[in-house]
Amino acid sequence: MNIRDIARKAGVSSATVSRVINESGYVKEETKQKVLAAIEEAEFVPNAIARSLSIRDSSSIGVIVPDIANEFFSGIISGIGERAANNQYNIVLFDTGELPEREHQCLMMAESQRLSGLLITPISELDEVTRDKLIQFENKGIPVVLVDRNIRNSILDGVFVENHEAAYKAVEALIQNGHKKIAVITGPNTSMPGKDRLNGYKSALRDHGIGLREDYIVSGDFKIMKAYERTKELLELPDPPTAIFASNNQTSLGVLKYLTEHKLKIGRDISIVGFDQIESLKIIDYSLSTIDRDARNQGYLAMEMLIDKLTRKESKSSGRKIFVPYQMELRGSEKIK
Amino acid sequence: MNIRDIARKAGVSSATVSRVINESGYVKEETKQKVLAAIEEAEFVPNAIARSLSIRDSSSIGVIVPDIANEFFSGIISGIGERAANNQYNIVLFDTGELPEREHQCLMMAESQRLSGLLITPISELDEVTRDKLIQFENKGIPVVLVDRNIRNSILDGVFVENHEAAYKAVEALIQNGHKKIAVITGPNTSMPGKDRLNGYKSALRDHGIGLREDYIVSGDFKIMKAYERTKELLELPDPPTAIFASNNQTSLGVLKYLTEHKLKIGRDISIVGFDQIESLKIIDYSLSTIDRDARNQGYLAMEMLIDKLTRKESKSSGRKIFVPYQMELRGSEKIK
Numbered sequence: 001m002n003i004r005d006i007a008r009k010a011g012v013s014s015a016t017v018s019r020v021i022n023e024s025g026y027v028k029e030e031t032k033q034k035v036l037a038a039i040e041e042a043e044f045v046p047n048a049i050a051r052s053l054s055i056r057d058s059s060s061i062g063v064i065v066p067d068i069a070n071e072f073f074s075g076i077i078s079g080i081g082e083r084a085a086n087n088q089y090n091i092v093l094f095d096t097g098e099l100p101e102r103e104h105q106c107l108m109m110a111e112s113q114r115l116s117g118l119l120i121t122p123i124s125e126l127d128e129v130t131r132d133k134l135i136q137f138e139n140k141g142i143p144v145v146l147v148d149r150n151i152r153n154s155i156l157d158g159v160f161v162e163n164h165e166a167a168y169k170a171v172e173a174l175i176q177n178g179h180k181k182i183a184v185i186t187g188p189n190t191s192m193p194g195k196d197r198l199n200g201y202k203s204a205l206r207d208h209g210i211g212l213r214e215d216y217i218v219s220g221d222f223k224i225m226k227a228y229e230r231t232k233e234l235l236e237l238p239d240p241p242t243a244i245f246a247s248n249n250q251t252s253l254g255v256l257k258y259l260t261e262h263k264l265k266i267g268r269d270i271s272i273v274g275f276d277q278i279e280s281l282k283i284i285d286y287s288l289s290t291i292d293r294d295a296r297n298q299g300y301l302a303m304e305m306l307i308d309k310l311t312r313k314e315s316k317s318s319g320r321k322i323f324v325p326y327q328m329e330l331r332g333s334e335k336i337k
Numbered sequence: 338m339n340i341r342d343i344a345r346k347a348g349v350s351s352a353t354v355s356r357v358i359n360e361s362g363y364v365k366e367e368t369k370q371k372v373l374a375a376i377e378e379a380e381f382v383p384n385a386i387a388r389s390l391s392i393r394d395s396s397s398i399g400v401i402v403p404d405i406a407n408e409f410f411s412g413i414i415s416g417i418g419e420r421a422a423n424n425q426y427n428i429v430l431f432d433t434g435e436l437p438e439r440e441h442q443c444l445m446m447a448e449s450q451r452l453s454g455l456l457i458t459p460i461s462e463l464d465e466v467t468r469d470k471l472i473q474f475e476n477k478g479i480p481v482v483l484v485d486r487n488i489r490n491s492i493l494d495g496v497f498v499e500n501h502e503a504a505y506k507a508v509e510a511l512i513q514n515g516h517k518k519i520a521v522i523t524g525p526n527t528s529m530p531g532k533d534r535l536n537g538y539k540s541a542l543r544d545h546g547i548g549l550r551e552d553y554i555v556s557g558d559f560k561i562m563k564a565y566e567r568t569k570e571l572l573e574l575p576d577p578p579t580a581i582f583a584s585n586n587q588t589s590l591g592v593l594k595y596l597t598e599h600k601l602k603i604g605r606d607i608s609i610v611g612f613d614q615i616e617s618l619k620i621i622d623y624s625l626s627t628i629d630r631d632a633r634n635q636g637y638l639a640m641e642m643l644i645d646k647l648t649r650k651e652s653k654s655s656g657r658k659i660f661v662p663y664q665m666e667l668r669g670s671e672k673i674k
Contacts, residue, residue: 060429060450068418069633074411081405081432085439090446092397093430095418102422109427113397224620257620280615283561283594284623296406 010038059116061306064094064106065147066123067222070250072276072295073121076147079299080119087307089116098123098188098221100130107133117306118144124190125152138316143309147302150192155319157309159302163193163275166291166326167200167245170273173289173334174243175208179271183216183241185230185251194222197247197275216241220251227254235262235270242336243271249278252288266333273334287332298324347375396453398643401431401443402484403460404559407587409613409632410458413484416636417456424644426453435460435525435558437467444470454643455481461527462489475653480646484639487529492656494646496639500530500612503628503663504537504582507610510626510671511580512545516608520553520578522567522588531559534584534612553578557588564591572599572607579673580608586615589625603670610671624669635661 007014012031019025020035027035063080065073077093084091092113094106103123107130110118118137122130131151134144138156146158174182184201187194198217205212215237218230227246231254234241246252252274259266266272267287277292301322309315344351349368356362357372364372400417402410414430421428429450431443440460444467447455455474459467468488471481475493483495511519521538524531535554542549552574555567564583568591571578583589589611596603603609604624614629638659646652 063430068411069408069415071406071408071411074405074408077430078406078432081430085432085442088446090450091430093400093414093418093428095415095422105422109425113427253617253620256617260620260622278617280590280593280617281621283590283597284618285597286621 006035006038010034059088060090060092060113061303062092062094062110062113062115062118062120064096064103064110064118064120064122066096066098066103066121067250068093068095070222070248071279072249075295076121076299076302079296079301080303081299082296083300083303083307089303089307096123098223100124100127103127104129104133111137115142117142117310119147119302119306120144121147121149122151123149123188125150125192125195126190127151141315143306143315144317145302145306145309148193148298152192155317157305157317157320159298159305159322159324161193161293161298161324161326163196164200164203166328167197167247167275168204169328170275170289170291171201171204171245172208173273173328173330174245174271175204175210177243177271177335179243179336180210181213181216181239181241182210182243182245183218183234184245185218185220185227185234185247185255187220187222187247187251189219191222193275194247201245220247220254222248222250224250224254224257227251228258229254231255231258235264243273243334246272246274249274249276249290251275252278252290256288267335268337271334271336277329285331289328289330289332289334291326292329293324293326343372343375347371396425397427397429397450398640399429399431399447399450399452399455399457401433401440401447401455401457401459403433403435403440403458404587405430405432407559407585408616409586412632413458413636413639416633416638417640418636419633420637420640420644426644433460435560437461437464440464441466441470448474452479454479454647456484456639456643457481458484458486459488460486460525462487462529462532463527464488478652480643480652481654482639482643482646485530485635489529492654494642494654494657496635496642496659496661498530498630498635498661498663500533501537501540503665504534504584504612505541506665507612507626507628508538508541508582509545510610510665510667511582511608512541512547514580514608514672516580516673517547518550518553518576518578519547519580519582520555520571521582522555522557522564522571522584522592524557524559524584524588526556528559530612531584538582557584557591559585559587561587561591561594564588565595566591568592568595572601580610580671583609583611586611586613586627588612589615589627593625604672605674608671608673614666622668626665626667626669626671628663629666630661630663 003014003017007017017035019027020032096103131154137144146156186198220226246255274290277290281288340351340354344354354372356364357369433440468491474481483493523535557563557567583592611627614627618625
C-alpha cells in the first residue's frame with residue numbers, strides 16, 4: 001500500500017494525498033475526509049507509524065563504495081559490518097561501479113531511505129554534486145564519514161591512508177633496486193588516492209634526480225582491464241620501462257595478467273610494486289611487493305567514527321581525519337635480474 | 338525522534354504512546370491528547386508517513402550472506418547489485434559470519450526493515466528457526482530466493498549449482514591421475530553444499546572401488562584457518578593422503594597456506610582440487626585445479642528470480658530451482674610427480 005494506492009482508493013491525485021498527510025496546501029474538507037477514510041480503511045496510518053518507529057529503533061547506515069568485487073572494498077564492508085552489528089545497525093549497500101552518474105543516483109536513493117548515517121568512498125574529490133549532497137545530509141542531521149577518499153574543499157570527517165607517503169616509499173623501493181625507467185599506471189586522476197599516489201611517484205623520482213617522462217605516466221581506472229591495456233602500451237614503447245608502480249590492487253592484477261599471458265616473470269624480466277596487497281597471492285608466497293594495510297580495520301574504524309558522531313548527536317563534520325597504518329612489504333618483485 | 342522521545346515529551350510510558358498510535362487498548366482521553374500533542378509538536382506523524390511513503394517507492398531488498406570477505410559472496414553481491422540497480426532497488430546487507438545465532442538476529446533485523454524481498458544464503462539446511470522465518474516472510478507477501486544453499490523440507494525457490502555432480506568430477510580427476518589416498522576437508526555438514534559435496538566425494542570413491550577412510554574425512558567450516566589446521570592434521574597422519582579435495586575456495590586457501598609454509602608444492606609433492614576458483618590465482622596462471630563458476634552471474638540470476646516473483650506479485654515459492662553452469666578446470670594441481 002503506497003501513496004498511489006491510497007490516491008486510487010480515494011479517487012484523487014497522489015499530490016492531494018500528499019497534501020493531506022503533510023497538512024500542507026489547501027484541500028477541500030470533503031476531499032480530505034475521503035483521503036483520510038481511504039487511509040483508515042487501508043489501516044495505513046497506524047501501521048506506517050508503528051513500522052517507522054520500530055525501524056528507527058534498528059537503524060540503517062548507508063554504505064556507498066565504488067567496486068564491491070575489489071577485495072579491498074569487501075574487506076572495508078566486512079569491517080563496517082562487524083562494528084555495525086555490535087550496535088544493531090543495518091547496512092544499506094550501494095555500488096557505484098566508479099561511475100559518477102551512478103553515484104548521484106545512489107545518493108538520491110540513500111536520501112529516500114531512513115538512514116541514520118552514511119559512509120561513502122566518493123569516486124572523485126572534485127564532484128560538487130556529491131559534495132553538496134553530503135553536506136546536505138549532515139545539515140539534515142545525518143552524519144557522514146568518508147572512507148579512503150577525501151573530497152576537496154570540504155571538512156568532512158574520514159578514515160584515510162597516507163597515500164603520498166606510501167606511494168613515495170613504493171617507488172623508492174624500485175629506485176633503490178637500480179631502476180631509472182619507472183612507469184606508473186595511475187588511478188582516476190580526479191580521485192584523491194589516484195592523485196596523491198601519482199604525486200608520491202613524482203616526488204620520489206624528483207628527489208632521486210630522475211626526470212619525469214610523460215610516456216611512462218599512463219592513466220588507469222583502478223580496474224583490471226584498463227591496467228592490462230596500459231601495460232601492453234608501456235611494454236610496446238620503443239624504450240619500455242623496467243619497472244611499474246601499480247596504483248591499486250586491481251591495477252596490479254591487470255599488470256600481472258598481461259605479464260602472465262606474455263610469459264614475463266616479475267622480479268626477473270620486469271619489476272613491479274603495487275598499492276594494496278592481494279590476500280591469496282600472499283598466501284601462496286607470490287613475490288608481488290605491495291603497500292599492505294588492513295582494509296577490514298579501516299572499515300571498522302570508519303564505522304566507529306560514525307557511531308561516535310551518532311552518539312554525540314553531532315552530525316556535522318569538523319575535518320577529523322584518521323590515518324590507518326600501512327607497511328611496505330618487499331617480496332621480490334621490486335628487483336630485476 | 339522515536340517512540341521513547343515522544344513518551345518522554347508527553348510524560349507517559351512508551352507502551353502508552355504505542356497504544357495511542359496503534360489505536361489499541363484503553364488510554365484516558367486526557368493522556369491521549371497529551372501524546373497527540375507531543376507527536377504534533379515533534380512534527381512526527383506527517384514526517385513519518387511521508388517518509389514511509391517515499392521509501393515504499395524505492396524498495397529495499399534484504400541480502401543475507403555468511404561471509405562477505407569470501408570473493409564468492411562479494412561476486413554474488415556484485416551480481417545482485419547490478420541487477421537490482423536496473424530496477425532501482427536498494428540492497429540491505431547482512432553478514433552472518435557463518436554463525437547461526439547471528440543469522441537469526443539478521444532475520445529479525447530484516448523483519449523490522451520495510452523490505453520488498455529477501456535473498457539469503459542460509460548457513461544450515463536444517464535450521465528450523467530460519468526456515469520458519471523465511472516461510473513467514475513469504476506468507477506476509479515478501480518473496481524469498483535462496484542463494485547457493487537450499488533448506489531441507491521447504492519448497493523455497495533458489496539458484497544453486499549441482500554440488501554433488503561437480504564434487505564427483507573433482508574427485509574423479511584426482512582418481513584418474515592415479516590417486517587412491519584422497520582426503521576431503523568438508524564444509525559445515527549441516528550446509529547443503531557441505532553435505533552434497535561430501536557425498537559427491539564419497540560416490541566418486543565408491544564408483545571407482547576405493548574404500549572410504551574415516552581419517553581422510555575431516556570437517557572444515559568453509560574458512561581459511563580451520564582448513565589450515567585440518568591440512569596439518571591430515572599431513573601428520575601416519576599414512577597421509579596424497580591428494581586433498583577442498584570443499585570451497587577458502588578451504589583451498591587454507592590448504593595452500595599450510596603447504597606454502599611447509600614448502601610443499603602442489604602438483605609435485607601433493608595434489609589438490611578445490612571447489613570454486615580464486616580469481617587472482619587464475620590471473621597468474623597458478624596451477625590450482627578448481628570447479629569454476631561465475632558467482633556474479635549466480636547473484637544476477639537470483640535477483641532476477643526475485644524480481645520475477647515481485648512482478649508477478651506472487652510471493653510464495655513453488656520449489657523453482659535454477660542451476661548455474663560450472664566447469665572442471667584442470668591446471669596441474671590434480672597431478673603428482
